[in-house]
Amino acid sequence: MELAWIALGVFILLAYTLEAITGFGSIVIALSLGALLLPIELLLPILVPLNICMTGYLSWQYRKLIDRRLLLGMILPGMAVGTLIGYALLPVIDAQLAKRALGVLILLFAGRELWRLRNTSLSVTRPLWQSRVITVAAGICHGLFASGGPLLVHALAGNTLDKSRFRATLVCVWFSLNSLLTLAFILDGRLFPTLPQALLYAPLLPLGIWLGEYLHRRVNEQYFRIAIYSLLLITGCLLLIPR
Template identity: 75%
Template structure:
């Protein structure tokens, strides 16, 4: 990887993992969407997923008392696990460029949805069958891109969790699923070549957690996320169009 690309990816990782420390999701979806301007998605995943389990493992342990275990085990993990397995098994059969463009469409949909949503709009309760279907679809996206967060957050719309309990529950989901994906990458041979880059980017996790913890307490989460969604709109457009930074 050229030095310029390595430095740019480091900036993307810091931004993405700071956001996850604030909200409980978004690290891989942001780092992957921006990083895909530099490298193929299949090369990025074995770097970003092990980094994610380091962060989510720490946050899951620190905030373990805030995790909604009933929601996690009963409503989230069953569908997410099935979907993740399905997405992982399908990924070798999909065209890389089409996968990248499909990911761009997903990013655009999610970011535009969040940017256009009225702040005063009431959150409606999601019927259980829609929640289960959306959770399984989120798992499939996670198996393909390790980025099931947007759809999972949609599935959890209307849940009574406050932002701290939601964050704790979400990071427990990512720790579980990304632990399984990391094992899969180890078995299919993709993890070992990526380990030097995982180690080189690991110090950024410490800085990201430190920044994210403070921003979680002090900064209005909505305004911070609006800026991220605006970046994602631009990124989604760039992913749909064949273009690279370096």
């Protein structure tokens, strides 16, 4: 068990570095890798508060780059509704079923991202209503696993934001929704028992932000993302293996 907590620290550093680069992916990566060793219901109250610390800092730092029209007009309304639905479904979902559902989500996400990286010339256009439906579905995934990023990025495919504005807008989304989830964890009593672990991992956040900022400015993120998504494909398969 002690090795599992050490490994989780490595996963958190890796995941939060990626989020500092791209604006999403921290919880979905840390949760999918961590779920190989620890229960999902134990991981969420640790990862979500850590995320609001990081995204709160990045949201304030890059507040002038946030696309408020996209954020308030489409993303937050649909994501908030979906998050509440997903959180309400948590008590009725079996733990093993949740782990396999997460595995399927990870496989679809990683496979799609690898395909998209290989076919960068592909353009995606879809009706606004379809993007809104996918956004609500992303919110449901966020309420269940705090991992709505994959579907939200899918919903926003084809947007014209540059990578810095896209990142700033996404981290503001996660700060808002994960603040809501953290409040829910306080009310249902799940937050306080995990506070010691969350505080133990907190020093990894500035390191992840520093690494992510460095890579965001200086390194072509494509190769880093290929490695991460390939790792996620393997992880998704492992989550689907019955235990």
